[in-house]
Amino acid sequence: MANVRAEKAVEYKKTCNCAQAVLLAFKDEMGKSEEELLALGSGFGSGMGGMEATCGALCGAAMAAGFLNASAAPTKMMTKAMLEEFKEKAGATICGDLKGIKTKKMLCSCDDCVRHAVVALENQL
Structure with a gap:
């Protein structure tokens, strides 16, 4: 069964980078505007540094975790x-x-990277 939020992120990916797509998939929970999240993730497309660094989808999940972390775990x-x-x-x-x-x-395709990042974040929340 497809993960609804992960598929929403893949839809966002059609018009923005992987980090932005992951951030936007959690926008309702973060209390930030779409414009703010697009700006926050704008420097993380193509693996922050032109494919030579960490996957943008994973960076987006890490940024979202900072906004969404309500647990005792750092x-x-x-x-x-x-x-x-x-x-x-x-x-x-x-x-x-x-x-x-x-x-x-x-x-791994970009779409699947976005899916994996969204699911990994959901598993930590």
Whole structure:
């Protein structure tokens, strides 16, 4: 069964970057405007640094966790757990590795990275 929020994020991805799509999928819970979330995630497209750094979807999930964390656990620990879950599902956390820039073998599509990031965040909330 498809995750509704994850699929909503994939729809957002059609008009923005992966980080922004994940942030927008949680906008109702964060109490931030769409414009604020788009600005917050704007520097994290293409793996922050042109595919050479952490996947933007995972960055978006980490930022959203900071807004949404109401638990006693530090957001840092939530983010670590999300990173581990994401890596297990997607095969890597670096955008260039996920897209197979050097290997020519894609490990995970952007849509699936967005899905994995949303689910990983939901699993921590």
